[in-house]
Amino acid sequence: MRGADVIGRAPTGTGKTLGFGIPILERVLGPEEGTDGRPQALVVVPTRELGLQVSRDIEIAGKLRGIRVLPVYGGRAYEPQIDALRNGVEIVVGTPGRLIDLMKSKHLRLDGVGVVVLDEADRMLDLGFADDVEKLLKQLPEQRQTMLFSATMPDAIVALARRYQHQPVTIHADVAVDTAPSGQVKQLAYLTHSLNKIEVLARILQAKERGLTIVFSRTKRHTQRIADDLDFRGFAVAAVHGDLGQSARERALRAFRSGKIDVLVATDVAARGLDVSDVTHVINYDSPDDADTYVHRIGRTGRAGATGVAVTFINWEDTPRWKIIDKTLNLDLPSPQETYHTSEHLYTDLDIPTDVTGELPTKERQREGLSAEANIDVEGGKHAGGRNKRRRGAGGGGGGRGKPSGERGGERPQSSSQATAESSDGEQKPRRARTRRKVTGDSPAAATGDSTPQASAAEGPARPRRRRRRRPAGEGAAE
Structure with missing residues (x-):
């Protein structure tokens, strides 16, 4: 220009x-x-x-x-x-x-x-x-x-x-005066009960020809809850919201772009940052607040002339807001049909096999998952897989594999000062044993291990425990 x-x-x-x-x-x-x-x-x-x-x-x-x-x-x-x-x-x-x-x-x-x-x-x-x-x-x-x-x-x-x-x-750029969603996107709206949404979503995610899918939620906490529930049901899913660190968000987006996961649950803040060309489905798990938010959400699919599917869940309390969105964008969906996971029209509208359940069958769990994506920290270092897990048996827990039942699973790691002292002396110094006094008697309990006799002599004889004397119940009254 x-x-x-x-x-x-x-x-x-x-x-x-x-x-x-x-x-x-x-x-x-x-x-x-x-x-x-x-x-x-x-x-x-x-x-x-x-x-x-x-x-x-x-x-x-x-x-x-x-x-x-x-x-x-x-x-x-x-x-x-x-x-x-x-x-x-x-x-x-x-x-x-x-x-x-x-x-x-x-x-x-x-x-x-x-x-x-x-x-x-x-x-x-x-x-x-x-x-x-x-x-x-x-x-x-x-x-x-x-x-x-x-x-x-x-x-x-x-x-x-x-x-x-x-x-x-x-x-x-190819947009009317009243901004409207792309004509390449098939738009559907269902009146759903809040307790049945996750069941409906699990069925939609098993639709034929479904590719990468973005699920939008209104709050950060709800976003994480949806992702956890879908993960429990066998779907390759990750969440993107403000409570996650930058490394975790970038890791989820990399896994989504590479196809290691095929479901991304996100808040509206993440809606503008996603540029993935082959997103086939967008699901508004929570109804958008206004027409602009609706346009931005479903704009993740049907990009650059491609086709896509956008499904919006409407609660009963969202109906007035949805009617305004529908009228503003001329969606011709003013009264969404009441829908449950058993509704026949759900399966026909989205080409869902009728024999699917609320969990993804084991044989169809072909995605590598989020754990297969390397975790890159803010300084640029990589960790294999995702979470930096502590090695089993390295802590002070119970017995590990291959060890006698009486042995501990591992010793507590030594501090740097202990390691320095051992290396400078050439041999490991004996650990000072801790002594325990007997409840009764005149001498402490025998020290275990390689305790020194000087330590025991310095302690001196133990004082007997003082016994508390209780007054009989009727004695006070008699006085």
């Missing part, structure tokens, strides 16, 4: 990343083209996952020129990001919070930025990043190109564009 400010309105999956990424790559200078290492372009995103995806796509597109792209987001150590900025980068992709932190600490210089992109701007405002976004924009040079991309255009986005853009060009 020859440097003109742009407002891009398009649903997810329409190629927005390369839409602004390629023009950025054409404008920035590479490491061997006279650049001084300062960031020349800034892309602001609402979530960590979206930032990783955007930076990955731009880095691949600019690989031949050696363009350095740095993803910057919270949940990671500052040092690797600071080192990368010192070494020089051309494009920075980051979340508002971490960008502000690096800018305040003088590690991120914005005086050389000529292009700024606000990706998923409506979501950033929904997450409360409006003030941070404005702080970043105020630190940028006046002469710059500002591109704003959003699936919806609420009043706050329009006001932001008026303040920080100059005569922007508006582009609509």
